[in-house]
Amino acid sequence: MYTVVVVDDERTIAEGVAALFPWDQVGFRAVPFTEPKAALAYIRENPVEVLLSDIEMPGMNGIELCRAVAELHLTVVFLSSHQNYEYLRSAIQCRVEDYILKPIQSKDVIECFGKIREKLDKRMQKEKEQPQSYYDAIKKQVIAYLETHYQDARLESAAARVGLSAAYLSSLLRDKFGSGFSEELNLIRMRKASELLRDVTQKTYDVAYYVGYDNPKSFSRAFKNHYGITPREYRMNYTGKEEGLE
Known part of the structure; x- marks a missing residue:
């Protein structure tokens, strides 16, 4: 099951699109947001494959949001109630997968995301067929990153270093090595502590x-x-001394 983040400043649209469309039929689950910056924060911390975003939004528009997640290699689809040439041109520059006009129809969503699912499945299968040495090299790079940046390590930054999407890196670590990014980060933090x-x-x-x-x-x-x-107990067991403050 893939994850699509739905962003629209109109709550009825964001929540309606996430709740009412048959996402499970095309292998997705939808997470709605009305604030682009909140959506961006979620994308940076969680496995997400697709961004479905309105273009005209206050604070941060869809084009800006698309550019902000560019390094994560997400598939992006725009929503808009206008056939505006400048929007279309910006969408092309951002390498957007598709452009769905409002009001949104179920058939448009199913057709668009059915194609996206096929591409994601093919990419996932191709990456899974890589030799184990490929995965070992990726994990080695991730661990090297965590050893240096354990104070403020982020999944998106690690993914950018190895040239993968955050979602795929997260699933790769768990599927191939049995522990995800957060677990690896926690191990290093606890050892340092x-x-x-x-x-x-x-x-x-x-x-x-x-x-x-x-x-x-x-x-x-x-x-x-x-x-x-x-x-405190660890320190007492190891040193026989207590700090006095904890």
Whole structure:
């Protein structure tokens, strides 16, 4: 099942398109947004294959949103109530897959996304047929990125480094290696944190911030979930000393 993010500043359209069209018939699930910037944040943090966006929107229009996700290699489809030449020209420049006019018809969606599904399936199959050494090389690059950027690592940035979409990189890591991007990032963060906690001069809240947590309590929960003990208990077990503040 692929994911399509639907963006339209009119809530009835965004939610209506996501809820009323037979997405499952063409192998998709739809996630609606009325704020382009919120949609962009979601796309950057989650596996998404297709962006279905209105063009005329306040704050950030569809063209700008399309350009903002260009490095993620998403398939983009525009929605519009106008047959405007400038929009069409911009769509071509952005390498948009299709251009659906409002009011949207089910047959147009099914036809458009049926073709997109076929292309995505072929691309996925081709990538799956790569030799294991190809996947090993990708994971090695991702781990190298995480080792350096574990404080602020993002799936989209890692994907851009290896020339894949964020959605495909996420599924590749899970399918080929049994753990996703977030799990790999957490492993590295926890390892770095354990190293820092062995130094009793380091405050726990400083360790939390250093490994990418803004909230020390969130860090403590994550640490305990990973190691089975709190950062304080880990430090006591390892050094026999306590920081005094946590």
